[in-house]
Amino acid sequence: MLTRDRIGALLLLAFSIFYWSRIDDIRLLPFQAEAAFTGRTAPEVLAVLGVVLSVVLLLKPGSDAGIEAKGYRWGTAGLICLLMVAYGLTVRPAGFLISTSLFLAFGFFILGERRWLVLLGVSVPLVVLFWLLMTQVLSVYIAPWPEFMDLSR
């Protein structure tokens, strides 16, 4: 039966095998040919441990609990993940203030907030306050505006 433990074991087995397959990419320096411990030693031991433990879990799962996919908001969580990726792509070109305000407003919106006053009234002042705290109090420089508006470049 495909229990939760078995699915996890399969995923980690796949990861361990992938990890194992990439060990050959680690370059060995000429003087290491005879060494007892090289850059490959630890990965090799870990790959073996990973495969053995995944197989043990696959054969003898700790519990019989199956997976439940019902009652989860997959779409909403997926959208938040996409929003995070988009934030990572825009925070530099669009500047901290604009990208972060939009990130928060869209985040609130995705989670069900529809009042414009809350969407912008919470995100914009909060981002500006946070930016002031970081730049003025903690002396961390963060480019506030989009790249094309940055006069120092």
Next chain:
Amino acid sequence: MIEGILQGLSTAASPINLLMVAIGCFVGTFIGMLPGLGPISAIALMIPITYGFDPATGLILMAGVYYGAIFGGSTSSILINAPGVAGTVATAFDGYPMARQGKAGKALAIAAYSSFSGGTIAAILLLVAAPSLAVVSRAFQSTDYFALMVLGLTAVAAFAGKGNVVKALLMTVLGLMLSTVGTDKGVGVPRFTFGQIDLADGISFLLLAMATFALSEALMAILKPKSDADRKREMEAQKNLGSMKIPREELKEMAPVVGRSSILGFFVGVLPGAGATIASFLAYGIEQRLAGPKKGAEFGKGSVRGLAAPETANNAACSGSFVPLLTLGIPGSGTTAIMLGALLSYGIQPGPRLFEENPDVFWSVIISMYIGNVILLILNLPLIPYIARVLAIPSNILLPLIVFFSLIGVYFVSFNTFDIQLMVLFAVAAVGLRLLDFPMAPMLLGFILGGMMEENLRRALAIYNDSWVFLWERGLTLSILIIAALVLFVPMIGPKITAVLARRREVAGEGG
């Protein structure tokens, strides 16, 4: 030693550090109260802010956050039966029934007094135990450190509970694998970087901690939102706290419980891998047995003893867990692992040398833990009715904020947008593993110990001319490794051996 304590006291008692411990306690309580977010997330969220600080100040702030988060976790356990972390699950057994009887204020006061007493007694024990262990650990070599780290990792897995040992071990190996990404420190060869320059320095500890704890916890809350009934219950709970006074006879009843649970909690906390959860359950079980049939029957229905015991023990265990961290540089839990990450980021290597080279840091952390306890009692307790309002912030506003603070905390350290994408990847993977019931703390512990383990092993092999004989020839190393093997295998094999013996006895009985 006295000189060191005085030095630590003057550092910890400086106005800026007192302010930091107060802010830490306050912020920690605030974050810890949010269901799902525990001390690990709270500390991870604070690390980027403390980068610009003096090491002692940064650590003092984090010690405050740590205690505050535990107290905040207890508060949500008592008020809404939603423990933020496993360590406060036992608190809810009697705390929540007490709150339902309209005595939430009293339950919170008992929790605060117990935590304070547990913390105080443990701080005194720490004051005595840490320097003595630091002196002993001076005799340790790389080989022993390697063995100790193996012990730490196996202990975490062994205490994971029935049916979870293999899963915890697998997660530890996963953490160790992730720690090998980046340039190999021994010879400078890149490993598993896939030609990406962003991975040349390896995966940042903060990134991994934030992605697998704070961010994945927020994503879990988005995936499975609370029902309307739960939200209504939270709103009600934070409105009616009742009186915070504890009658004299109940205080008298609590005193011996607190004394016993403090000592028990501290020693359980010192053991690597055991920590606050086991300490709190153990203290609860022992007190229930000691209470006798009449008082014991009250456990689970709002018993004063049943609330005081786990609360005292989990706080004492938290102080205890600092002993291996500060003296050996080996964290015994996810939370101390993240503290170790913070120490390393300040360029401080915990261990016996910390005690000699940075006595101000060593002692000020211990003393500020105590100050943190005092602040929790005199400042946080009266403010609880106000802090509890955090439970009323709607989740559609709160969750994007947690996501934002997690992302920005990592981005502000590296200013590399690749880190944000990597965090999303790790957070998604962590959510998947959480849904499959795989524990995250062993992974984090494996990750933080991985690099150190490899370095110690490499050094040990260099000392022993590339020979592995130290594993069985050096007495101390061998003893620690044997203990590690026992810790791991006895709980697995023990019940089977007992069953076989019982069967034999039965057969012998029938035959005779």
